[in-house]
Amino acid sequence: MEKVTVFDLIERMSALLRSEERKKCTEFGLQSVHLQILDYLSRCNKYSDTPAALANYLGMTRGTVSQTLLLLEKKAYVNKTTDTTDRRVVHLSLLPNGKAMLQQARPTELFDQAADLLVSDKLSNYDEMLVSMLTALQKSNKSQSFGICKTCQYFTVSPDVHLCGLTREALTEDDSGKICQEHRAL
Amino acid sequence: MEKVTVFDLIERMSALLRSEERKKCTEFGLQSVHLQILDYLSRCNKYSDTPAALANYLGMTRGTVSQTLLLLEKKAYVNKTTDTTDRRVVHLSLLPNGKAMLQQARPTELFDQAADLLVSDKLSNYDEMLVSMLTALQKSNKSQSFGICKTCQYFTVSPDVHLCGLTREALTEDDSGKICQEHRAL
DNA sequence: ATTATAAAGTATCGAATCGAAACATAAAGC
């Protein structure tokens, strides 16, 4: 049963990261949801920085998200602005405070130390394999994949510009590396 | 910066699993901590099935763990028995209800589907690599590694029996595949 | 032996989370 063990290992790593995250959170007086929200906001593109997308991504109700955002706003971690074209929609953005917190709370040392222990010339292989595993997971999670923009079936790259085939909008290099709620895996 | 991206990928997968877990939880009227506790109890060996170990593993206070366990007991998911030699210690065990819940809530379909998408003859390689990555993470997380018993420096295997070098006790095949709080990576 | 110290677990309290349901507002369909 190779199938099981491979993803068991992923699950184990995930558990390890979660517990590490929890410790960091209590250290900084946060809840792990807060950190997840900050993390998401740092990674999502302009189509996906709304409360509704957050609720979808994290699997929470919109009411709960609204509450949590109030708190994060009070702490000056995030900022709200209403969309200019659709006035129901709110866009969220990370404030400097929030970015700083995220920087501190991510398990950077853990990763760095772990990476040092791995034989470095094997790293490129790891990379490739993990990408295919992640893609496989995202495809299976078909409800809404929340994948990286440039790995989307709607993403097209003309000689000079990146383009989202769904919204027909041009994308910055930066945006195309971020999470999109409209993502459809290839 | 290969180091960063490799573990970034792990982090992405972890985030995906977490959000999947959260959805499952609301579906069954649980909190994600509850599921984490059930999961831990299904994976830990007899030295590590105590409230204190749980608190350590999950990064919660003992008080909080105590509260949560009350609830899980009320729902007939777990069971407490006091240790015979050290009467301060409580051992926890999963009841049938808890096992059933865990079975339902784990992202099995997700994993199965993802595995089907991966080229199967590459799976053994994935396996090997992931093990070394997990080990690296555990080593780095030096506080308490909570690793698998048989990968511990105290684990010894005589011709017929497995043995824990720390407690000098014999171990079942089953036990040696489980999580131990006394684990020290090789 | 007796005392002191440490460890495992519990109880209580207040702040915060969370989901459910009701509500408001804006856009889209017909």
Next chain:
DNA sequence: GCTTTATGTTTCGATTCGATACTTTATAAT
């Protein structure tokens, strides 16, 4: 225009969580 749908907020009650103080048991020190 009227209805339907979508985004977001509010309110409420149940639950979680951490901090603190506490009980009980084991171990160490004298």
